[in-house]
Amino acid sequence: MTVVDGPVLALRGVSKSYGAARALVDVDLQVHAHEVVAVIGDNGAGKSTLVGALTGALVPDEGEVLVDGSPVTLSDPSVARGLGIAAVFQDLALCANLDVVENLYLGHEAQRGLLLDEVTMEKHAWELLNQLAARVPSVRVPVAALSGGQRQAVAIARSLLGEPRVIVLDEPTAALGLRQTAEFLTLVERLRERGHGVLLTSHSLADVQAVADRIVVLRLGRTNGEFDAARTSYEELLAAVTGIQR
Amino acid sequence: MSESGLVATTWQKLRTGDLGVLPVAVVLVLIGLVFQVLNPHFLSADNLVNLTQQSAATGVIALGVVLTLHVGQIDLSVGAVSGLAAAVVAVGSVQLGWPLWLAVLAALAVGVLVGSIYAALHTRLAVPSFVFTLAGLLVITGLQMRVLGPTGSVNLPFEWWLVRFCQTAFLAPATSWAIVALVVAGYAAGRATDRIRRVRAELPVAPLWEVVARVVALAALLSVVVAYLGTNRGVGAVFALFVGLVALTDLLLRRTRWGRSVRAVGGDAEAARKAGVPVRRVFVSAFVACSTLAALGGVLAVGRLAAANQGSGAGDTNLTAIAAAVIGGTSLFGGRGSAWSALVGILVVQSISTGLTLLNLDQSARLVVTGLVLAVAVTIDALQRRAREA
Ligand SMILES: Nc1ncnc2c1ncn2[C@@H]1O[C@H](COP(=O)(O)OP(=O)(O)OP(=O)(O)O)[C@@H](O)[C@H]1O
Ligand SMILES: [Mg+2]
Numbered sequence: 014m015t016v017v018d019g020p021v022l023a024l025r026g027v028s029k030s031y032g033a034a035r036a037l038v039d040v041d042l043q044v045h046a047h048e049v050v051a052v053i054g055d056n057g058a059g060k061s062t063l064v065g066a067l068t069g070a071l072v073p074d075e076g077e078v079l080v081d082g083s084p085v086t087l088s089d090p091s092v093a094r095g096l097g098i099a100a101v102f103q104d105l106a107l108c109a110n111l112d113v114v115e116n117l118y119l120g121h122e123a124q125r126g127l128l129l130d131e132v133t134m135e136k137h138a139w140e141l142l143n144q145l146a147a148r149v150p151s152v153r154v155p156v157a158a159l160s161g162g163q164r165q166a167v168a169i170a171r172s173l174l175g176e177p178r179v180i181v182l183d184e185p186t187a188a189l190g191l192r193q194t195a196e197f198l199t200l201v202e203r204l205r206e207r208g209h210g211v212l213l214t215s216h217s218l219a220d221v222q223a224v225a226d227r228i229v230v231l232r233l234g235r236t237n238g239e240f241d242a243a244r245t246s247y248e249e250l251l252a253a254v255t256g257i258q259r
Numbered sequence: 260m261s262e263s264g265l266v267a268t269t270w271q272k273l274r275t276g277d278l279g280v281l282p283v284a285v286v287l288v289l290i291g292l293v294f295q296v297l298n299p300h301f302l303s304a305d306n307l308v309n310l311t312q313q314s315a316a317t318g319v320i321a322l323g324v325v326l327t328l329h330v331g332q333i334d335l336s337v338g339a340v341s342g343l344a345a346a347v348v349a350v351g352s353v354q355l356g357w358p359l360w361l362a363v364l365a366a367l368a369v370g371v372l373v374g375s376i377y378a379a380l381h382t383r384l385a386v387p388s389f390v391f392t393l394a395g396l397l398v399i400t401g402l403q404m405r406v407l408g409p410t411g412s413v414n415l416p417f418e419w420w421l422v423r424f425c426q427t428a429f430l431a432p433a434t435s436w437a438i439v440a441l442v443v444a445g446y447a448a449g450r451a452t453d454r455i456r457r458v459r460a461e462l463p464v465a466p467l468w469e470v471v472a473r474v475v476a477l478a479a480l481l482s483v484v485v486a487y488l489g490t491n492r493g494v495g496a497v498f499a500l501f502v503g504l505v506a507l508t509d510l511l512l513r514r515t516r517w518g519r520s521v522r523a524v525g526g527d528a529e530a531a532r533k534a535g536v537p538v539r540r541v542f543v544s545a546f547v548a549c550s551t552l553a554a555l556g557g558v559l560a561v562g563r564l565a566a567a568n569q570g571s572g573a574g575d576t577n578l579t580a581i582a583a584a585v586i587g588g589t590s591l592f593g594g595r596g597s598a599w600s601a602l603v604g605i606l607v608v609q610s611i612s613t614g615l616t617l618l619n620l621d622q623s624a625r626l627v628v629t630g631l632v633l634a635v636a637v638t639i640d641a642l643q644r645r646a647r648e649a
Binding site for chain 1: 453456457460461462510514515516519520522523525526527529530531532533534535536537594595647648
């Protein structure tokens with residue numbers, strides 16, 4: 014992995030509106046290698062929109078997305094993926110009619126000659142899921158037959174494929190059980206040690222404080238402060254999220 | 260697994276549609292037996308050879324419909340496209356004096372063009388496909404009339420290769436058996452390598468007897484078909500072409516990146532896009548393949564009838580092809596099905612048609628029965644979808 018000073022992935026002055034609803038207003042944000050950034054905010058604060066702008070799921074109305082300091086147009090998630098940015102979307106973006114292996118490798122299938130290499134994919138699928146301590150009955154059941162937490166684990170496992178430089182996760186722990194959440198947080202720390210940049214959104218201030226280096230607060234589409242996770246109290250974060258001054 | 264456990268899992272798979280085309284194949288056998296009881300000529304080799312030969316052209320069209328259904332869309336104009344293709348072949352070769360191969364290529368090009376237009380309308384403007392293909396049905400039928408001109412009917416000489424290929428060409432017994440041997444050997448080799456690789460990778464494998472049983476079942480099925488049809492004229496060239504196309508499509512759908520994208524897009528296009536599937540290209544490929552197969556079906560129909568007229572590809576063909584795909588078990592809701600449903604589906608529809616004709620029942624009975632079967636198939640499709648979501 015090349016070591017670059019400065020952020021691997023950044024937003025500069027990004028705005029996005031849905032008709033009259035302004036989901037993001039002039040947002041700046043950076044993600045460095047070796048760093049975990051958490052984005053917190055109430056429902057409708059613009060977290061998912063921010064994730065979309067970072068991962069090519071949507072194109073901002075204004076502002077720039079920068080990779081290694083140069084502006085890029087992420088017209089499509091596959092473009093972002095090609096630049097080393099992987100995503101776990103809030104809706105998980107899994108195809109319910111495909112099985113776990115098929116979903117993990119969707120768009121990036123391993124091939125042997127012209128045909129798919131199911132054996133390699135299936136083998137690797139188990140390894141990935143074990144990293145997350147994810148329990149699925151079989152990697153050959155359609156995703157429709159999995160629980161919410163199992164699906165989330167599959168979506169997270171998919172983002173780890175192909176060693177992305179930055180992993181962007183939208184509420185990755187929302188459906189995870191206690192043990193799976195703990196495993197996930199350890200995994201995030203491992204990813205940081207290995208030099209990945211991680212950006213995650215969450216409603217759980219406890220999870221965020223446990224794992225993040227920096228915490229960015231979004232409120233009504235604007236950044237409402239950036240905090241050093243080690244030196245910020247729960248109350249301060251809560252005040253920034255809700256906008257209530259005490 | 261205990262016996263009751265096996266019954267329970269099979270029932271569960273049946274309820275959710277995970278048994279693929281197997282249940283419909285069983286229904287096909289039952290239909291055959293019922294008609295045989297009603298008329299002892301039905302299962303004669305002669306009748307079955309006719310049945311297979313009559314299935315090929317519309318079956319090829321149904322195969323295209325299977326592809327559009329897979330991406331969650333529908334093409335209601337396949338019959339019209341086949342009719343226009345038939346007109347292009349006949350008018351081009353007979354009236355304009357083009358070489359026959361050129362006329363055939365032109366007909367296929369028409370299919371590619373129509374599919375591209377549909378794909379553009381769908382991917383750029385997001386118009387629902389049943390609307391613009393219905394519009395296409397009208398436009399293309401109009402074009403077909405225009406191409407055929409005032410006489411409205413053009414005949415092809417019987418000695419032309421296309422006519423001979425579709426009417427009187429049959430595989431030599433040696434060729435048929437060689438193909439059977441190759442297919443079975445290829446299937447066995449594929450299964451064996453797959454099993455060896457899985458064992459090496461320490462992945463779960465199916466028991467050996469199951470692999471052997473599958474190979475034996477395939478060998479038995481193909482041998483019975485080839486031997487029985489061989490007591491009459493044998494396997495028709497045009498039917499062999501159809502089955503070959505189905506097998507190829509099945510391989511593409513199940514074992515290639517393209518096939519996986521097709522199923523993903525049919526299941527959830529937005530999720531597929533976010534996962535990095537080139538969704539637009541997948542839609543384009545499905546619409547183009549569908550219209551091109553429809554055109555090919557028209558070319559085969561013109562060869563089989565040695566004529567093209569205003570009735571080519573009209574009402575009947577269109578509905579039969581779409582009904583066959585659905586009856587064969589490909590879901591109307593996208594992302595589920597099999598290329599084999601085109602083969603099994605068209606054989607069901609054609610069996611009903613032939614069987615009722617043998618019983619001296621007319622067109623009206625045929626339409627009513629086929630319609631009822633289609634209604635049952637759609638109901639089962641909907642129930643299976645509900646069972647999967649529950
Ligand atoms: N597709 C859309 N069309 C219209 N408005 C939208 C759309 N997506 C989001 N919005 C609006 O944009 C704002 C930000 O939404 P976003 O999904 O980014 O919030 P969020 O912080 O992810 O919320 P949550 O915690 O509920 O996931 C909301 O006011 C929402 O109503
Ligand atoms: Mg959200």
